Amino acid sequence: MTATPAWPPQSTPRLFVDSELAPGPRRIDGPAAHYLIAVMRITPGDPVKLCDDVTGEWLATATQVGKRDLTVDVSTRLRPREPVPDLWLCAAPLKKGRIDWLVEKACELGVDRLVPVVTQRTIVDRPKLDRLRSHIVEAAEQCARTALPVLAESTKLAALLRDWPAERALFFADESGGAPALAAMRERPGPAAILIGPEGGFTDEERSAIRALPQAVAVSLGPRILRADTAAAAAVSLWMAACGDWQES
Numbered sequence: 443m444t445a446t447p448a449w450p451p452q453s454t455p456r457l458f459v460d461s462e463l464a465p466g467p468r469r470i471d472g473p474a475a476h477y478l479i480a481v482m483r484i485t486p487g488d489p490v491k492l493c494d495d496v497t498g499e500w501l502a503t504a505t506q507v508g509k510r511d512l513t514v515d516v517s518t519r520l521r522p523r524e525p526v527p528d529l530w531l532c533a534a535p536l537k538k539g540r541i542d543w544l545v546e547k548a549c550e551l552g553v554d555r556l557v558p559v560v561t562q563r564t565i566v567d568r569p570k571l572d573r574l575r576s577h578i579v580e581a582a583e584q585c586a587r588t589a590l591p592v593l594a595e596s597t598k599l600a601a602l603l604r605d606w607p608a609e610r611a612l613f614f615a616d617e618s619g620g621a622p623a624l625a626a627m628r629e630r631p632g633p634a635a636i637l638i639g640p641e642g643g644f645t646d647e648e649r650s651a652i653r654a655l656p657q658a659v660a661v662s663l664g665p666r667i668l669r670a671d672t673a674a675a676a677a678v679s680l681w682m683a684a685c686g687d688w689q690e691s
Contacts, residue, residue: 450489450501455482456583458590463494463516468502471511479507490514493582495590498522524588527686528633530555530610532602533674534640535566544671545574549581549591551678552687557635558596563642568596599648603655609633612658613681615673617643620660623677627684630659634681638674 457474470478478484490502492514499521502514531553535541548556556578558569575593582590606612610633613626617639620626627634637652644652652658663676682688 450491454489454491455484456491456493456499456586458493458495458579458583461494462496463492463500463519464497465516465518467505467513468492468516469511469513475511478504478512479509484512491520492516493588495588496523498524499588521588526554526589526591527552527682529553529678529681529686530557530635531638531674531678532557532559532612532635533638534559534561534564534670535569535596536641536670537565540669540671541566541569541574542577544674545593546577546581547671547675548678549578549587550585551675552587552682553591553678555592555594557594557602559602559637560596560598561640561648562599562645563640565640565642571595600651603651606655606657607633608657610635610657612637612652612655613677614652614658614660615639615663615677616649616652616660617667618649620662623661623663623680624684626659626661627681631685634685636674636677636681638670638677641670 455478478490484504484507486504486507488504490504491499492502493499498519500516501518501520502516504512505515506513531548533544535558536544545556560567571593578591578593611630612635613623614637653660663673668676
């Protein structure tokens with residue numbers, strides 16, 4: 443007996459849209475339409491997966507395909523919006539390319555909120571948030587997230603520490619040393635954030651200010667000196683294993 447193929451296929455295009463989804467017809471234009479029409483060569487009858495960061499993931503079917511836009515019929519909700527582990531990544535902006543990689547991996551790993559933090563040695567004071575949001579959306583589409591991380595406005599380190607929430611642990615990746623990260627994270631489950639410095643590291647003054655915060659926990663990421671983007675990915679991975687959704691159920 444021939445097996446019935448899975449529907450929709452795993453190769454079905456997957457896109458985030460800007461407004462809440464519901465059953466019925468929907469017009470798609472702009473870059474999303476260009477991707478579906480010119481890149482994916484979608485034709486009437488082909489399936490599309492749509493996400494809205496509110497209700498979850500929906501199955502739609504292309505009904506009309508033009509040169510610059512298309513209409514789809516939204517039919518079935520495939521998944522609700524996923525619960526996201528309560529982890530923020532607070533990181534100094536890096537050069538273009540490296541910060542793009544950082545936000546992409548943070549999204550794939552399950553971070554809930556990204557906060558660019560300006561420090562004394564930060565090279566890029568004002569990262570281009572629109573470009574970073576585009577990278578976040580593309581990463582979420584690729585890794586099958588149904589919830590987009592929040593990308594906050596840039597903030598200075600002093601302001602971040604001054605307004606830090608009392609209930610949220612701040613795991614500070616300190617190149618001068620600290621407790622083994624995995625063990626320290628396991629001891630402090632609950633809302634958390636990871637703080638990663640710039641490529642030149644924190645100044646002594648900044649390091650003292652961070653350590654003075656009651657919620658701050660200085661942690662070590664091993665014996666080697668890591669690039670800032672590598673340190674961010676490593677720290678987030680450790681937290682997901684210790685307290686996030688990588689734990690065995």
